[in-house]
Amino acid sequence: MTKKNRMPFSAFTIEEKKTAQGTTPHTSVGNSPVSRQTKHRTGDRKKTAKSSTYQYSKFGKGRSRGSSAYSPKTQYKNPNEKVIPPPEEGVIRIIPLGGVEEIGKNMTAIEIGDDIIVIDAGMHFSTEETPGVDYVIPNTTYLEERKDKIRALIITHGHLDHIGGVPLVLSRIGNPPVYSRNLSILMMRKRQAEFPQLPAMKENIVEKDSVITCGKIKIRFFGVTHTIPDSMGIIIETKNGWIVTPGDYKLDQVDGIVSEAEEKEYSIFDKAKVLLLLTDSTNIENEGFSLPEEKVYRGLENLLRKIQGRVIIAAFASHITRLAHIVKFAESMGKKIVLDGRSMKTNIEVAIEAKLFEPKKGTIIPIEEANDYPPNKVVILMTGAQGEEFASLNRAANKTHTKFALHKGDTIILSASIVPGNELQVQKMKDGLTRQGVRIISFRTSGEDFVHATGHGNQEDIKWLHRKTHPKFFIPIHGWHSMLVRHKELAMELGQSEDKIIVPDNGSIIEISPDGEKMILRKEKAPSGAMMVDGVSISDTQDVVIKDRMMLAQDGMFVIIALVDQKTGKLKKSPDLISRGFVYLKENQELLRQVRIIIKKSVEDATTRMPMPLNQNGNMADFDHIKASLGESVSKFLYQKTAKRPLVIPVVLGV
Numbered sequence: 001m002t003k004k005n006r007m008p009f010s011a012f013t014i015e016e017k018k019t020a021q022g023t024t025p026h027t028s029v030g031n032s033p034v035s036r037q038t039k040h041r042t043g044d045r046k047k048t049a050k051s052s053t054y055q056y057s058k059f060g061k062g063r064s065r066g067s068s069a070y071s072p073k074t075q076y077k078n079p080n081e082k083v084i085p086p087p088e089e090g091v092i093r094i095i096p097l098g099g100v101e102e103i104g105k106n107m108t109a110i111e112i113g114d115d116i117i118v119i120d121a122g123m124h125f126s127t128e129e130t131p132g133v134d135y136v137i138p139n140t141t142y143l144e145e146r147k148d149k150i151r152a153l154i155i156t157h158g159h160l161d162h163i164g165g166v167p168l169v170l171s172r173i174g175n176p177p178v179y180s181r182n183l184s185i186l187m188m189r190k191r192q193a194e195f196p197q198l199p200a201m202k203e204n205i206v207e208k209d210s211v212i213t214c215g216k217i218k219i220r221f222f223g224v225t226h227t228i229p230d231s232m233g234i235i236i237e238t239k240n241g242w243i244v245t246p247g248d249y250k251l252d253q254v255d256g257i258v259s260e261a262e263e264k265e266y267s268i269f270d271k272a273k274v275l276l277l278l279t280d281s282t283n284i285e286n287e288g289f290s291l292p293e294e295k296v297y298r299g300l301e302n303l304l305r306k307i308q309g310r311v312i313i314a315a316f317a318s319h320i321t322r323l324a325h326i327v328k329f330a331e332s333m334g335k336k337i338v339l340d341g342r343s344m345k346t347n348i349e350v351a352i353e354a355k356l357f358e359p360k361k362g363t364i365i366p367i368e369e370a371n372d373y374p375p376n377k378v379v380i381l382m383t384g385a386q387g388e389e390f391a392s393l394n395r396a397a398n399k400t401h402t403k404f405a406l407h408k409g410d411t412i413i414l415s416a417s418i419v420p421g422n423e424l425q426v427q428k429m430k431d432g433l434t435r436q437g438v439r440i441i442s443f444r445t446s447g448e449d450f451v452h453a454t455g456h457g458n459q460e461d462i463k464w465l466h467r468k469t470h471p472k473f474f475i476p477i478h479g480w481h482s483m484l485v486r487h488k489e490l491a492m493e494l495g496q497s498e499d500k501i502i503v504p505d506n507g508s509i510i511e512i513s514p515d516g517e518k519m520i521l522r523k524e525k526a527p528s529g530a531m532m533v534d535g536v537s538i539s540d541t542q543d544v545v546i547k548d549r550m551m552l553a554q555d556g557m558f559v560i561i562a563l564v565d566q567k568t569g570k571l572k573k574s575p576d577l578i579s580r581g582f583v584y585l586k587e588n589q590e591l592l593r594q595v596r597i598i599i600k601k602s603v604e605d606a607t608t609r610m611p612m613p614l615n616q617n618g619n620m621a622d623f624d625h626i627k628a629s630l631g632e633s634v635s636k637f638l639y640q641k642t643a644k645r646p647l648v649i650p651v652v653l654g655v
């Protein structure tokens with residue numbers, strides 16, 4: 001993960017200076033951890049600024065926006081802590097903690113008696129809703145408060161939306177043992193290695209026919225088809241039947257005929273009593289069966305045979321099954337393979353380590369040697385099919401790739417769909433590629449030769465799974481709310497009654513009665529605010545920080561530094577004004593002149609009714625009042641003059 005160079009808003013502060021009399025002038029800068037420490041150090045201040053930023057709102061006032069500083073002790077405080085009682089004797093509690101109001105950061109907890117089993121611990125990357133954040137993981141507060149009951153973290157497969165949060169989640173929930181199949185454990189090891197400060201993961205490799213006991217709960221597994229090998233479903237045995245979740249899956253089928261191996265894998269459900277099914281809704285809106293990966297193999301093979309020049313394949317590094325197939329096939333045609341992009345190299349490395357395939361020595365060559373072979377003897381596998389800014393293919397498109405240049409006559413296969421939201425950046429990348437005279441074959445334009453297939457089951461795959469598992473109760477998971485509701489409708493079309501289905505939100509607490517006859521949604525909720533990993537901090541209460549970032553991006557900021565004479569309550573000199581991302585000060589002298597008048601008036605109006613000298617006995621209240629009055633009048637004035645709503649930060653110093 002690349003570290004960004006940035007100065008967080010909350011780091012803004014004013015150095016304290018000692019005055020000649022040995023007293024400290026007031027620096028009233030809220031939102032600043034430093035000013036808070038100052039309070040503790042001097043000890044004589046009873047009050048600190050409650051807030052320090054102001055923004056004009058439609059309610060007609062510059063409004064105080066609350067402090068974004070938080071105490072590490074209280075940031076995970078859960079108001080429901082005492083309100084959520086433990087499950088009653090015999091009750092099964094199911095808590096989807098992530099992945100049900102979104103695609104990504106999947107995590108579900110199952111609680112029976114004294115035992116909690118956690119399934120998956122994913123992440124998703126920052127979106128426009130979380131600017132500047134590195135990534136987001138599920139909220140673990142409910143689990144942190146019940147650490148001693150957690151018996152296992154079980155991982156269905158090695159994709160980041162299932163394992164990306166593992167290191168940080170483990171460290172917060174008491175580092176319970178982790179269970180998964182071989183490749184998933186290897187992927188997690190790589191991920192864990194990025195956090196050398198955390199305790200080692202207690203890894204346990206299971207196979208799809210393993211049976212384990214965690215606390216009093218017996219757990220078994222089954223193999224599923226997905227885009228990464230070693231994907232597995234999980235079966236939790238209860239006295240009322242099985243709780244089943246397949247993780248991410250599609251069916252191994254061609255034209256709706258499910259393969260024998262797949263039928264055999266799922267035959268364990270034929271005679272089983274399935275109490276509850278929790279399953280993926282990602283592709284619920286896609287009709288028919290999912291496109292079989294076999295058809296993509298044939299398509300890519302045809303293209304590799306037909307294309308004369310050099311071939312560059314951009315794919316999701318997570319589609320390890322396909323990547324392995326491409327490497328094997330290209331090798332069989334006597335071609336050399338170049339891997340470019342960190343995740344591409346890492347994932348192929350892991351696949352080789354897991355013995356999924358063994359390329360001959362010399363098949364995989366460094367990118368620097370790509371030009372030593374005739375163009376039709378080289379296949380380059382790259383990251384960046386989504387047009388990601390720093391990924392290999394985009395750098396090639398921008399000619400900023402230091403080790404690789406495109407040639408006229410190259411063919412680029414985009415072996416991926418465009419993730420919603422990435423359309424514009426993919427388009428720009430395609431333009432950059434086209435300008436270099438290369439040919440692009442993408443998912444959309446492929447006629448007979450398929451170059452990509454989804455890894456998730458479509459409607460018909462999903463129906464097949466419901467019929468096969470014939471569950472008594474059903475909870476749709478993995479998807480946006482509208483997808484979960486669509487999934488519920490599909491289950492009802494298949495004959496399930498509405499009272500046997502619950503569509504959850506993140507943090508919903510669902511319970512199945514001791515007799516296994518009723519499933520209810522409790523009124524309490526587990527904390528579900530996304531935990532943002534931002535540099536070294538993890539927090540679920542950073543909304544103010546995030547909102548500030550959005551505001552700064554929209555309208556910029558405006559800082560006022562006013563020196564107030566404590567004896568007279570008047571401005572000591574003309575205030576300093578700093579503007580960033582708001583207006584260019586040099587070209588707005590008239591606006592600044594007027595702002596200075598407003599500031600003078602606002603400060604002096606605020607201090608006229610105060611006893612002089614100001615701020616005796618270290619009382620901060622006077623300065624808070626001046627600041628509030630400044631913030632409100634200036635933010636309102638700036639809005640009236642510019643129709644912009646910058647964050648206004650008044651800094652009032654008493655001298």
Ligand SMILES: [Zn+2]
Pocket residue numbers: 157159226248455
């Ligand atoms: Zn997956």
Ligand SMILES: [Zn+2]
Pocket residue numbers: 106159161162248
């Ligand atoms: Zn997934």
